[in-house]
Amino acid sequence: MNPLTLWPVAASEQAARIDTLFAGLLVLSGAILLLVGGLLLAFGARYRRGSHVRRGELPGFLRRDVEIGWTAGTLFLALFLFWWASTLALRGNAAPPDALEIHVLAKQWMWKVRHPGGAREIDALHVPRGEAVRLVMTAQDVIHSFYVPAFRLKQDVLPGRFTEMWFRATRTGDYRLFCAEFCGTQHSHMGGMVTVMEPEDYTRWAAVQPREQDLAGEGAALFTALGCAGCHAPSAAVHAPRLEGLYGRSVPLADGSRVQADAAYLRDSILQPKRAVVAGYEPIMPSFEGVVDEADLQRLVAYIQSLGEAAR
Ligand code: CUA
Numbered sequence: 001m002n003p004l005t006l007w008p009v010a011a012s013e014q015a016a017r018i019d020t021l022f023a024g025l026l027v028l029s030g031a032i033l034l035l036v037g038g039l040l041l042a043f044g045a046r047y048r049r050g051s052h053v054r055r056g057e058l059p060g061f062l063r064r065d066v067e068i069g070w071t072a073g074t075l076f077l078a079l080f081l082f083w084w085a086s087t088l089a090l091r092g093n094a095a096p097p098d099a100l101e102i103h104v105l106a107k108q109w110m111w112k113v114r115h116p117g118g119a120r121e122i123d124a125l126h127v128p129r130g131e132a133v134r135l136v137m138t139a140q141d142v143i144h145s146f147y148v149p150a151f152r153l154k155q156d157v158l159p160g161r162f163t164e165m166w167f168r169a170t171r172t173g174d175y176r177l178f179c180a181e182f183c184g185t186q187h188s189h190m191g192g193m194v195t196v197m198e199p200e201d202y203t204r205w206a207a208v209q210p211r212e213q214d215l216a217g218e219g220a221a222l223f224t225a226l227g228c229a230g231c232h233a234p235s236a237a238v239h240a241p242r243l244e245g246l247y248g249r250s251v252p253l254a255d256g257s258r259v260q261a262d263a264a265y266l267r268d269s270i271l272q273p274k275r276a277v278v279a280g281y282e283p284i285m286p287s288f289e290g291v292v293d294e295a296d297l298q299r300l301v302a303y304i305q306s307l308g309e310a311a312r
Contacts, residue, residue, distance in 0.1 A: 008150055009171075010152070011196060012167045012168060012169050013170055014092055016170075017088055095132060095164065104146065105298060106138070108183060109184065110123055111125070111190070115206055115209075117206050117209075125193075125194045127169055127197070128169075129197065134164060134165075134166040136263065138160075140294045143159070147177070148177050148178075150175035153167055161267075176193065177194050218302075222296055239282070246304060246308055247266075248260070256279075261308075267301055270288050270297060270301075271287060271288060271289045273285035273287055
């Protein structure tokens, strides 16, 4: 990018909308500045010391109607701006169901990326153009923030939680990725490159990546290694909830409430099993707090998610 360019390239669907919002706010603020500044100068000149103008009480309509008018006007303007910006933000929240799901793990000081087929990369992210991409992110140590200026997107990545963000890239090319949350001495070097490719090229790229087990595959191995299967497998003697088809379902809890079995719920259930016990089961599951780290949690949740999709 030309270093003299003031406006960064817009490479995602969201970027165009954010730019329109920004330009709108800029024009509006400029207009208000001109109006207020102009009035200030005009009144300053008109009512300067010694000028022969009327300085008595204002006529009644100026005191009342004009006051009500500008108060109501600015109120509606502010509400309109709120509506505009918040609908944009809300639209950015929910990813389309067919979005390509990519896992991101942040740690001091790198971005580790896992693609659905098992391809993995560090400080780089390859995505297909025109397709919805959903990033499911977590951090291993401290708070980081995934920031791609060309996409006009920034999302904090927190330890102990999954955060999500989605986008649809609109033009091919390489775009800088930054960490936008101070996370230690090497924070300023924590970055990388997002490469947007034509969908065919992305498929070809993913196909030639070293074939490793994907997250779900690693999760399955871990599931066995940790002994989870001892209770949760169909053949297990212990009465524990079955995990097939669980992901995304609404689950009844012992206290009568219901909860959506999403990534966050599964994560919590592995770490704090006693917090939300499924109706009809004994609270006998041990906590895996301190046993599994964030990377392992990502694997286990991906495995349980894959069980859900298999059953659907
Ligand atoms: Cu990671 Cu700053």
